[in-house]
Amino acid sequence: MTKRIVVTGMGATSALGGTVADNWKNLLAGVSGVRPLEHEWVEQYGLPVTFAAEATVRPETILDRPTAKRLDVSTQFALVAALEAWADAGSPDVDPERLGVDFATGIGGVWTLLNAWDTLREKGPRRVMPMTVPMLMPNASAGFLSLHFGARAFARTVASACASSVESLDSAYHHLQAGDADIVIAGGAESAIHPITVASFSSMQALSRRNDDPSTASRPWDTDRDGFVMGEGAGVLILETEEHALARGARIYAELAGTGVTADSHHITANDPSGAGAARAVHQALRAAERAPEDVTHINAHATSTPVGDPAEYTALHSIFGDRVREIPASATKSSTGHLLGGTGAIESVYTVLSIREHIAPPTINLVNQDPAIPFLASNTTQPLSDGPQLAISNSFGFGGHNAVAAFASYDG
Structure with missing residues (x-):
């Protein structure tokens, strides 16, 4: 029998704020979190891209010093967000053997790894921190969250690049x-704004180079987009599970109605331009949710x-929704x-839950001249969603x- 899986915290x-409330407020207000990088290493290495969307609230200002010192920044972010989510869920009293962690990262502790390499070269092996490997390993966040919250059912890690944290939701769902x-603590974290990643993505010509106007650099669907x-x-x-949430009187935000995961088997970095793999993932999520494409709002x-x-994503979605894809508010x-x-x-799933709960689609800022080949129903201001249940x-x-x-649905009790 299929169980209903619900979101309770x-x-x-992010660059929009250190809490869900601040993220949501600034997202709806059309704030850009992209700013110039104010680090010596930008000039030191002559990086071709000099901006990024760094988090506005540094986790070391929230965590106690001993805890922060033994965690890579990515795990610090994971802990900060998990503490908020756990409190938001009412700090549930759950049997440790019935509490699991499904967490994700794309890169993991890159700062810890490369700082340790610098220390080794400059000061020798005795100065390398004993905790270097436990800090840099990709499963550090899942492992530490398991320790902190006493989760003994499992502590799993997904590392699937930019699909990682939705895959962690898929794992949690199953x-x-x-x-x-x-109960499962699910999500993902990353802190990889580092000279080596900036240089690498730049060499790949994947990053925007709008150094003269960083706040407008990320411009999905715009004819002048030039990279992420x-x-x-x-x-x-x-x-x-709904049963567990109702039994403890939890507030329920929404239902995680279904998930889908596929692979393109096309290219190590490029999307399959046909969108076939992406389309199959959407179909899987809707099938698990027992919903049809026409139900998506x-x-x-x-x-x-x-x-x-x-354009590849638009092609994928057009293959599912047909021309109706131009009528579904998109963000x-x-x-x-x-x-x-x-x-x-993970953070976009938070936004999606809030969107269906409040019946509002967040803006796509910097969308000035929409590419005619990507005619989503989009706006650089908020869009209302339809009345009634949302998917x-x-x-x-x-x-x-x-x-x-991930497919999220309004919770109707």
């Missing part, structure tokens, strides 16, 4: 369906602002937050050909 930290846990903008932060959702698109990626929230890589799907999809696609989609 949320946490978020763990809860299988009865492996009653790096972001950082985390998103966390507390997921549980909102789309939170992957929409990174790249010349090739944006490309990376225009405000930048691209959080492995954390992007929204949130898409995430990643290097390696990973496609992941």
Whole structure:
């Protein structure tokens, strides 16, 4: 028997703010979180891109010093968002063996790894921190959240590039369906705005180079888009079975109605231009939700602002919705937050839940001249959603050909 999986708590930290409330307020207001990078290393290495969407609230200002010192920044973000989500869910009293963690990252502790390399070269092996490996490993966030919250059912990690955190929601959905846990802490985090990643993405010609006007650099679906903008932060959702949530009197935001995960098997970095793999992921999510394409009322698109990626997503969705895709209010929230890589799907899922709860589609800022080849129903201001129950999809696609989609529905009790 299929169980209903519900969202009972949320946490978020990004370039738009350090809480869900601040993120949502600034997102709806059309704030851009993209700013010039004020670090010596930008000039030191002569980087061709000099801006990004760094988180506005640094996690070390929230966490106690001993905790922050033994965590990579990505895990710090994970903990900050998880603490907010857990409190938002009412800090549930749950059997540790019925509490699980499904968490994600695309890159992991890149700052810890490369700082340790610098220390080794400059000061020798004795000065390398003993905690270096536990801090840099991709499963550090899942492991630490398991320790902090006493989760003993499982602590799983997904690393599927920019699809990672929606894949973590997929894992959580299936763990809860299988009865492996009653509650799962799910989401993703990333802190990879580092000279080496900026240089690499730049060499790939994947990043926008709008150094003269950073706040308008991320412009999905616009004819003048020239690449994505790096972001950082985390998103966390507390997921549980409806039965468990009702038994403890939890507030329910929405239902995670279904998920879908596929692979393109096309190219290590490029989307399949046919959109076939992405379309199959959407179909899987709707099939799991037992809903039809005509039920979808909102789309939170992957929409990174790249010349090739944006049209491929439209092609995929047009194959599912037909010309109705032009009538479904769509949002490309990376225009405000930048691209959080492995954390992007989780924070966008938070936004999607709030969208259907409040019947409003966030703006796609910087959309001045919409590409006629990508005729989504989009606006650089908010759009109202229809009255009645909502069903929204949130898409995430990643290097390696990973496609992941989460379908969220209004909770009607």
